[in-house]
Amino acid sequence: MSTDRVVVLGSGSWGTTFAAVTADAGCPSTVWGRDAAVVAEIDGDHRNSAYLPGIELPSALRATTDAASAVARADVLVLALPSKVLRDTLGPLAGAIPDGAVLVSLAKGVELGTGRRMSEVVAEAAGVDAARVAVVSGPNLAREIAERQPTATVVAAPGVALAERVAAACSTDYFRPYTNTDVVGVEIAGAMKNVMALAVGMAVGLGMGDNSKASLITRGLAETARLGTALGADPQTFAGLAGMGDLVATCTSPLSRNRTFGEQLGAGHSVDEVVGATRRTAEGVVSCRSLLALARSLGVDVPITEAVAAVVTGALRPQELAATMFRRARKAESG
Ligand SMILES: NC(=O)C1=CN([C@@H]2O[C@H](COP(=O)(O)OP(=O)(O)OC[C@H]3O[C@@H](n4cnc5c(N)ncnc54)[C@H](O)[C@@H]3O)[C@@H](O)[C@H]2O)C=CC1
Numbered sequence: 001m002s003t004d005r006v007v008v009l010g011s012g013s014w015g016t017t018f019a020a021v022t023a024d025a026g027c028p029s030t031v032w033g034r035d036a037a038v039v040a041e042i043d044g045d046h047r048n049s050a051y052l053p054g055i056e057l058p059s060a061l062r063a064t065t066d067a068a069s070a071v072a073r074a075d076v077l078v079l080a081l082p083s084k085v086l087r088d089t090l091g092p093l094a095g096a097i098p099d100g101a102v103l104v105s106l107a108k109g110v111e112l113g114t115g116r117r118m119s120e121v122v123a124e125a126a127g128v129d130a131a132r133v134a135v136v137s138g139p140n141l142a143r144e145i146a147e148r149q150p151t152a153t154v155v156a157a158p159g160v161a162l163a164e165r166v167a168a169a170c171s172t173d174y175f176r177p178y179t180n181t182d183v184v185g186v187e188i189a190g191a192m193k194n195v196m197a198l199a200v201g202m203a204v205g206l207g208m209g210d211n212s213k214a215s216l217i218t219r220g221l222a223e224t225a226r227l228g229t230a231l232g233a234d235p236q237t238f239a240g241l242a243g244m245g246d247l248v249a250t251c252t253s254p255l256s257r258n259r260t261f262g263e264q265l266g267a268g269h270s271v272d273e274v275v276g277a278t279r280r281t282a283e284g285v286v287s288c289r290s291l292l293a294l295a296r297s298l299g300v301d302v303p304i305t306e307a308v309a310a311v312v313t314g315a316l317r318p319q320e321l322a323a324t325m326f327r328r329a330r331k332a333e334s335g
Pocket residue numbers: 010011012013014015033034035051080081082083085089106107108109140141142143279280281283
């Protein structure tokens with residue numbers, strides 16, 4: 001059993017849930033949030049009704065608004081913030097990170113402008129070596145895990161020892177981490193599945209059925225593996241929990257914010273309307289553009305990502321999505 005002190009930055013759905021998992025794993029766990037009311041409710045009432053209504057959190061879980069003091073006590077520092085705020089939130093705390101602490105990214109995105117994966121952003125913002133940064137990713141819809149439904153995940157790190165240390169800190173009788181050293185593959189899979197969930201959501205919003213959904217999921221996986229392997233990932237990662245597992249969970253679950261976002265677009269709402277109506281993070285809306293730029297820089301063909309980015313930027317209507325893709329030249333399935 002791990003006795004690492006875990007500090008999670010981010011008190012939204014996944015940050016709160018992951019901190020509950022590490023508390024259940026026996027680690028002294030603290031979640032930091034910027035919203036004093038949310039923090040007070042987690043710390044005092046063991047609830048986070050804004051993000052996880054009806055869930056009772058472990059009584060041992062602590063919460064604070066004092067980021068620097070919390071970070072200074074961390075053995076394992078977990079980043080559970082939206083990709084677009086990760087660098088600017090972590091950067092000012094870099095000096096407080098203890099020398100022996102390891103860092104864990106839960107964010108599923110690729111930074112706009114730099115094309116950096118989130119573990120790269122974490123290492124840069126914290127000023128630490130990449131060898132100290134792990135990633136957790138898999139079919140992990142927060143609410144189901146907060147309900148303690150059995151779930152598997154992947155802990156990826158450049159070295160086996162770090163992956164095993166983080167896995168020990170989040171291993172419970174309902175949450176089972178598998179270790180992996182393919183950080184690139186795990187992170188690209190996690191970012192790409194959000195884009196695919198937007199596409200599947202649009203198909204659902206337009207009234208399409210299971211054939212359309214399965215076609216998008218399967219070709220989405222091919223596209224993800226093509227980009228990932230061009231970046232040096234292990235192709236096998238995409239058949240695993242962080243690849244196919246997360247893709248299926250996200251694209252088929254009404255709990256997914258990305259899929260729901262896509263559904264709203266398919267139903268005729270604009271990006272601005274959907275953003276205005278929800279305070280939840282839908283990473284694919286930003287990542288479709290950063291992933292497309294990354295793919296183009298490598299000369300990798302990512303037609304679904306391209307079409308989703310065109311819808312998000314207003315260049316294409318969801319109704320035109322299928323026709324745009326079907327007009328492309330026929331090709332071999334493995335190509
Ligand atoms: N919710 C889920 O089921 C899962 C989410 N993830 C990933 O985890 C990351 C975080 O997502 P969620 O917790 O779901 O998002 P969320 O939307 O539920 O919560 C986001 C949290 O970040 C905080 N935040 C936003 N901007 C901030 C800023 N400028 N400074 C400080 N805090 C700020 C919000 O106050 C909120 O506490 C995302 O990259 C997401 O893709 C990964 C696996 C599962």
